Amino acid sequence: MNQSNTQTLTQLENNQEFVQRHIGPSAEETAEMLQTLGMNSIEELVEQTVPKKIQLAEPLPLPAAKSESDALSYLHSLARKNKVFKSYIGMGYYNVKTPTVILRNVLENPGWYTAYTPYQPEGAQGRLEAIINFQQMTMDLTGLDLASASLLDEATAAAESMALAKRVSKNKKSNAFFIDQNAYPQTIDVMKERAHYFGFELIFGPADDAANHDVFGAFLQYPDRFGNILPLENTIETLHQKKAIVAVATDLMSLVTLKSPGEMGADVVLGSAQRFGVPMGYGGPHAAFFATRDAYKRALPGRIIGVSKDTHGNQALRMAMQTREQHIRREKATSNICTAQVLLANMASFYAVYHGPEGLKRIATRINRLTSLLAEGLKQSGVTIENEHWFDTLTIKVSDKASVLQRANDNQLNLRVDETGNLGISIDETTTREDIKTLLEVITGKSPAFDLEQEDAKLVANTLSSVPLELQRNSEFLTHAVFNSYHSETEMLRYLKRLENKDISLTHSMIALGSCTMKLNATSEMIPVTWPEFANIHPFAPNDQTEGYQQMIQELSDWLVTITGYDNISMQPNSGAQGEYAGLLAIMKYHESRGEGHRNICLIPSSAHGTNPASAQMANMKVVVVNCDDKGNVDIDDLKKKAEELSENLAAIMVTYPSTHGVYEESIKDICDIVHQHGGQVYMDGANMNAQVGITAPGLIGSDVSHLNLHKTFCIPHGGGGPGMGPIGVKSHLAPFLPNHAVKTIEGPNRENGAVSAAPYGSASILPISYMYIAMMGGKGLREATEYALLNANYLAKRLADHYPVLYTGRNDRVAHECIIDLRPIKADTGITEVDIAKRLLDFGFHSPTMSFPVAGTLMIEPTESESKAELDRFIESMIAIKQEIHKIETGALDKEDNPLKNAPHTQFDLTVWEKSYSIKEACFPLADQITSKFWPSVNRIDDVFGDRNLMCSCPTIDSYRD
The missing domain is CATH 3.40.640.10 (Type I PLP-dependent aspartate aminotransferase-like (Major domain))
Structure with a gap:
C-alpha cells in the first residue's frame, strides 16, 4: 500500500473513532443483541421496523465525519473569526466575571449538566436546593412573595406576564394592555407577536402615562432601556385603582441598590439573571426570573420548587403544584413552557451564594460609581447626558457621532446606537477605571481633563449619588444562611460538591426516559461553549464582529x-x-x-x-x-x-x-x-x-x-x-x-x-x-446512531417482555427507539404502582423511565444509542429483580405494605433506624456491584400532597433542617 493510501486509511479510521465512542454497544455486544432478536444484521432490523415507503433512498449527503481533534480545530478557526470587542451595549446583556469555581464545577461539570428535570426529587435534592436558592434570591431582590424556577429569557417572561395579567385582572371589560415605550425593543417585539394571537390591544407610551388608560395590565421597565430610573409607586397605585395588574421588568444587579418594584406595589417582577455570572453567549442561554404575589400562584408560568417532607418527616424539596403544568392542563395550561433554564439559574444562584449580600453590594456600588465617574468626565467635556438619574447606563448626545463610533471601533469597543441618534453606554462588573479613561477619550476625542483617581475617591465617599434617595434600597436581602456561609473557594467548592452528590445524572447510570433521549453529551461537544470567542459576544454586536x-x-x-x-x-x-x-x-x-x-x-x-x-x-x-x-x-x-x-x-x-x-x-x-x-x-x-x-x-x-x-x-x-x-x-x-x-x-x-x-x-x-x-458523526455515523437507538430499544423490549407486557408494537412486533411497559395489571393484582417502581429504581442506582406518559400506569423507556449492552443488561436485571419482589408481595413472602417497593427509596439515614421486615441488603444493595459503588438518595419518599397543601417555595431555615 502506498503512503497516500495509508494516510487515507488512517484518516478514515480516526474519523470513525468518535462514532464508536458515541455508540455504546461494541461489535461483540451488537452480535449478541441481534442474536437475542433473531436477526443477522442491523439492516434487517431497520427493514423489519421502518415502513419502506418512508425510508430514504440515498445516504445523507453530509460532509464526512471529522475526528474530535479535527472538528475542534476547525470550529476554533470559525470562533477566531469573531471579534471579542468590549461591550457597552447593555439592553439586558452584560460582560460578567463567572467565578472560576462555578465555571469549572457547574457549567463544565457533567454531574450538573447531564442531570434531568427533577421529576424524581428523591434523586435530585442537590439541584432542587440550588433552584430554591434562585427562587429565594429572586423574591428577596424583587420584593415579592413567590418566584418560579426560571423562564426562558426576559422577553418571553414579559410576554408571560401579559398573559398572567389577563388571567387574574379584575378589569374584565378591557382588552388593552399598556407597554412602556422605553422597554427593551426585543422585549416589545416578542410581546407584540404574543399579543396579536391573544387578540390583545396594545397601547404604548411613557411609563407615567400608563395610568391614563383603561387597561387590564401594564408593563414597565425599571431602569428603562436608556438608563432612566423613575419612581413607579403613584403610577402603580393608580393602575391598581383601575383594577389593572402591573408587571415590571428590571435588572437584578440594579436591585441590589434600588428600591424593589415589589415594595412599590408591582404585581409581577421579571428580568434576566444573566448578569449573575452567566456569559452573554451571543444571546443565551440565560435564566429569566419571574416573581409574583402569592395570590397569583395558580397562574404563575413555569415550574416552582417547594418544600415538603419525606416519610421520616425530614424536610425535602420537590416540584410543587405540578397539576398546573402543560402536561396535565394541555390547552388549559397557564403557558406552554416546558424547558426552564435550570443550569443557568443554578449558576446565577451560586453567584449570589458565593458573593453574598455584601459582595453583591460591593459589585453593584462599584458599577454605579464608575458610571458616575464616566458621567462626571463627560459633563466636564461638555457632552450632554440625557439621564437625570442612573444606575449603570447613560444615554448621551454627541455632535459628531460618526467620529465617536470610528474611535470606538479603533479601540475595539461597542456602544449602543439608539434610533434617536443618541449613544448609550452600560457599565458592568468587568469595567475598570482604565476603561472609563478609554471611554472618555473615545467619546470626547481627548484625554480626561481631571484626575480620575481623585474623582473616584470623592464618589466612594458619596455612594449612589446618581440615585434619588427615595429610590435607594433600604430593605435587607439574602439574609438566609446559605447566602452568608460559602465565601471562600474552599467552602464554595465543598458546597457545590455536596449538592452534586445528591443528584443522579448520566455520570452515574443510564437515564432511560422515554421521549427525552438522554444520550451522551460528549466532552468534545461541550468544550467550545466556554471559549471566549463564543461566550463573550453580545447578541447585538455588529455583523462584522x-x-x-x-x-x-x-x-x-x-x-x-x-x-x-x-x-x-x-x-x-x-x-x-x-x-x-x-x-x-x-x-x-x-x-x-x-x-x-x-x-x-x-x-x-x-x-x-x-x-x-x-x-x-x-x-x-x-x-x-x-x-x-x-x-x-x-x-x-x-x-x-x-x-x-x-x-x-x-x-x-x-x-x-x-x-x-x-x-x-x-x-x-x-x-x-x-x-x-x-x-x-x-x-x-x-x-x-x-x-x-x-x-x-x-x-x-x-x-x-x-x-x-x-x-x-x-x-x-x-x-x-x-x-x-x-x-x-x-x-x-x-x-x-x-x-x-x-x-x-x-x-x-x-x-x-x-x-x-x-x-x-x-x-x-x-x-x-x-x-x-x-x-464528528457525519451522515454515515448519524444513521448508525439511529440504527443503534432501534437496536437498543428492541433488545430491551425483547428482554423485558417476558416480565412486563410491552403495550404497543409496530410492524413485525418491533418498537421504534422507545417502548412502553404496562404496569396496570400489577397494580390491580398487588397494589404496587408505577410510582413504587420508579422510586425503587433509585435504590438500584437508576433514574426512572418516563412515568404515566402517554398512558397512565405505564413506564416509557428509551435507552438511546449511547448505552452499552452491559448497561442495558444492568437496567434489565434491575427491572427483573423488581418484578421478582412484586411476585413475593403477591405470594405473601413480602408484606403488602412493609416491603422494598412501598418504602423506596432507602437512604443512609434508614440504616440508623432499621425496623423493617426485610434486610438492609435487600433494600439498599440489590445489585452485587452496589457494595463498592452506590448512589444514595438523600431523602426518603416525598409527600407531594403535604407539599401542595402547605406551599412553601423559599429556602427553609438551617434550624428546620436540623429539626
Missing part, C-alpha cells in the same frame, strides 16, 4: 436542512415548546397570506405531548382531539371524519413521529395527505427525531414544519431541566413566515415578522454542541 458565529450557524442550518428534508431553518426558538409556538405561527401567517385567516382548528392526537395543545392555544387555535386506536396509532377513520367536518377551518395537525407510543405508524403518509387534502398543514413534533435521522426525514414523510429538540436528538445536555433549543425547519412555502428580530434583522424571512425569543438566534452559545456532534 460575528462572522464566526454566522458561519457556524449557517453550516449547522444547512446540515439540519439536509437531515430533515426541509428547505429552511430558524434557530431562534430557545426551547422545544417555543419551537412549537413559532411553527404554528408560521402556519397561521401562511393561511392569513392566502386570505384564509379563518382557519384556526388544530387536530391533535390524544397521545400527544401536553405542550402541543398548550402551544396551539397560544397561537389562538382551537384544539380538536383525534382518537387513537387499540394499537396506539392515530385512528384514521376518526381523522378522516374530523378533517371532513372541519375542512373549511382546518389549520393544522400536530403529530409526533415515531408516535408517542413508540412505533412507526404505517399510515403516517396517509395522515399527511388527509390533512393536506382539506387545506391544513402538518406540524411534526420533533421529540422523536432520534428515530428518524439518516433513515427517514419529516420533509420526505410529508410534513410542512417541525421543531428540532437539539437538547435531545442533537446532544445538547438537559442541564437539570434546561437549557434547550427548539429550532424549526420548514418547507419553502412557510419560509417567509419564520421569526425575525426587531434589533438585529435576520436575512431571509420577512423583516416585518415578529420575534419569539429575546435574541435573534436564541441560545446561540450552545449551538456549537450540536455542530460538533454532526461534524
Whole structure:
C-alpha cells in the first residue's frame, strides 16, 4: 500500500473513532443483541421496523465525519473569526466575571449538566436546593412573595406576564394592555407577536402615562432601556385603582441598590439573571426570573420548587403544584413552557451564594460609581447626558457621532446606537477605571481633563449619588444562611460538591426516559461553549464582529436542512415548546397570506405531548382531539371524519413521529395527505427525531414544519431541566413566515415578522454542541446512531417482555427507539404502582423511565444509542429483580405494605433506624456491584400532597433542617 493510501486509511479510521465512542454497544455486544432478536444484521432490523415507503433512498449527503481533534480545530478557526470587542451595549446583556469555581464545577461539570428535570426529587435534592436558592434570591431582590424556577429569557417572561395579567385582572371589560415605550425593543417585539394571537390591544407610551388608560395590565421597565430610573409607586397605585395588574421588568444587579418594584406595589417582577455570572453567549442561554404575589400562584408560568417532607418527616424539596403544568392542563395550561433554564439559574444562584449580600453590594456600588465617574468626565467635556438619574447606563448626545463610533471601533469597543441618534453606554462588573479613561477619550476625542483617581475617591465617599434617595434600597436581602456561609473557594467548592452528590445524572447510570433521549453529551461537544470567542459576544454586536458565529450557524442550518428534508431553518426558538409556538405561527401567517385567516382548528392526537395543545392555544387555535386506536396509532377513520367536518377551518395537525407510543405508524403518509387534502398543514413534533435521522426525514414523510429538540436528538445536555433549543425547519412555502428580530434583522424571512425569543438566534452559545456532534458523526455515523437507538430499544423490549407486557408494537412486533411497559395489571393484582417502581429504581442506582406518559400506569423507556449492552443488561436485571419482589408481595413472602417497593427509596439515614421486615441488603444493595459503588438518595419518599397543601417555595431555615 502506498503512503497516500495509508494516510487515507488512517484518516478514515480516526474519523470513525468518535462514532464508536458515541455508540455504546461494541461489535461483540451488537452480535449478541441481534442474536437475542433473531436477526443477522442491523439492516434487517431497520427493514423489519421502518415502513419502506418512508425510508430514504440515498445516504445523507453530509460532509464526512471529522475526528474530535479535527472538528475542534476547525470550529476554533470559525470562533477566531469573531471579534471579542468590549461591550457597552447593555439592553439586558452584560460582560460578567463567572467565578472560576462555578465555571469549572457547574457549567463544565457533567454531574450538573447531564442531570434531568427533577421529576424524581428523591434523586435530585442537590439541584432542587440550588433552584430554591434562585427562587429565594429572586423574591428577596424583587420584593415579592413567590418566584418560579426560571423562564426562558426576559422577553418571553414579559410576554408571560401579559398573559398572567389577563388571567387574574379584575378589569374584565378591557382588552388593552399598556407597554412602556422605553422597554427593551426585543422585549416589545416578542410581546407584540404574543399579543396579536391573544387578540390583545396594545397601547404604548411613557411609563407615567400608563395610568391614563383603561387597561387590564401594564408593563414597565425599571431602569428603562436608556438608563432612566423613575419612581413607579403613584403610577402603580393608580393602575391598581383601575383594577389593572402591573408587571415590571428590571435588572437584578440594579436591585441590589434600588428600591424593589415589589415594595412599590408591582404585581409581577421579571428580568434576566444573566448578569449573575452567566456569559452573554451571543444571546443565551440565560435564566429569566419571574416573581409574583402569592395570590397569583395558580397562574404563575413555569415550574416552582417547594418544600415538603419525606416519610421520616425530614424536610425535602420537590416540584410543587405540578397539576398546573402543560402536561396535565394541555390547552388549559397557564403557558406552554416546558424547558426552564435550570443550569443557568443554578449558576446565577451560586453567584449570589458565593458573593453574598455584601459582595453583591460591593459589585453593584462599584458599577454605579464608575458610571458616575464616566458621567462626571463627560459633563466636564461638555457632552450632554440625557439621564437625570442612573444606575449603570447613560444615554448621551454627541455632535459628531460618526467620529465617536470610528474611535470606538479603533479601540475595539461597542456602544449602543439608539434610533434617536443618541449613544448609550452600560457599565458592568468587568469595567475598570482604565476603561472609563478609554471611554472618555473615545467619546470626547481627548484625554480626561481631571484626575480620575481623585474623582473616584470623592464618589466612594458619596455612594449612589446618581440615585434619588427615595429610590435607594433600604430593605435587607439574602439574609438566609446559605447566602452568608460559602465565601471562600474552599467552602464554595465543598458546597457545590455536596449538592452534586445528591443528584443522579448520566455520570452515574443510564437515564432511560422515554421521549427525552438522554444520550451522551460528549466532552468534545461541550468544550467550545466556554471559549471566549463564543461566550463573550453580545447578541447585538455588529455583523462584522460575528462572522464566526454566522458561519457556524449557517453550516449547522444547512446540515439540519439536509437531515430533515426541509428547505429552511430558524434557530431562534430557545426551547422545544417555543419551537412549537413559532411553527404554528408560521402556519397561521401562511393561511392569513392566502386570505384564509379563518382557519384556526388544530387536530391533535390524544397521545400527544401536553405542550402541543398548550402551544396551539397560544397561537389562538382551537384544539380538536383525534382518537387513537387499540394499537396506539392515530385512528384514521376518526381523522378522516374530523378533517371532513372541519375542512373549511382546518389549520393544522400536530403529530409526533415515531408516535408517542413508540412505533412507526404505517399510515403516517396517509395522515399527511388527509390533512393536506382539506387545506391544513402538518406540524411534526420533533421529540422523536432520534428515530428518524439518516433513515427517514419529516420533509420526505410529508410534513410542512417541525421543531428540532437539539437538547435531545442533537446532544445538547438537559442541564437539570434546561437549557434547550427548539429550532424549526420548514418547507419553502412557510419560509417567509419564520421569526425575525426587531434589533438585529435576520436575512431571509420577512423583516416585518415578529420575534419569539429575546435574541435573534436564541441560545446561540450552545449551538456549537450540536455542530460538533454532526461534524464528528457525519451522515454515515448519524444513521448508525439511529440504527443503534432501534437496536437498543428492541433488545430491551425483547428482554423485558417476558416480565412486563410491552403495550404497543409496530410492524413485525418491533418498537421504534422507545417502548412502553404496562404496569396496570400489577397494580390491580398487588397494589404496587408505577410510582413504587420508579422510586425503587433509585435504590438500584437508576433514574426512572418516563412515568404515566402517554398512558397512565405505564413506564416509557428509551435507552438511546449511547448505552452499552452491559448497561442495558444492568437496567434489565434491575427491572427483573423488581418484578421478582412484586411476585413475593403477591405470594405473601413480602408484606403488602412493609416491603422494598412501598418504602423506596432507602437512604443512609434508614440504616440508623432499621425496623423493617426485610434486610438492609435487600433494600439498599440489590445489585452485587452496589457494595463498592452506590448512589444514595438523600431523602426518603416525598409527600407531594403535604407539599401542595402547605406551599412553601423559599429556602427553609438551617434550624428546620436540623429539626
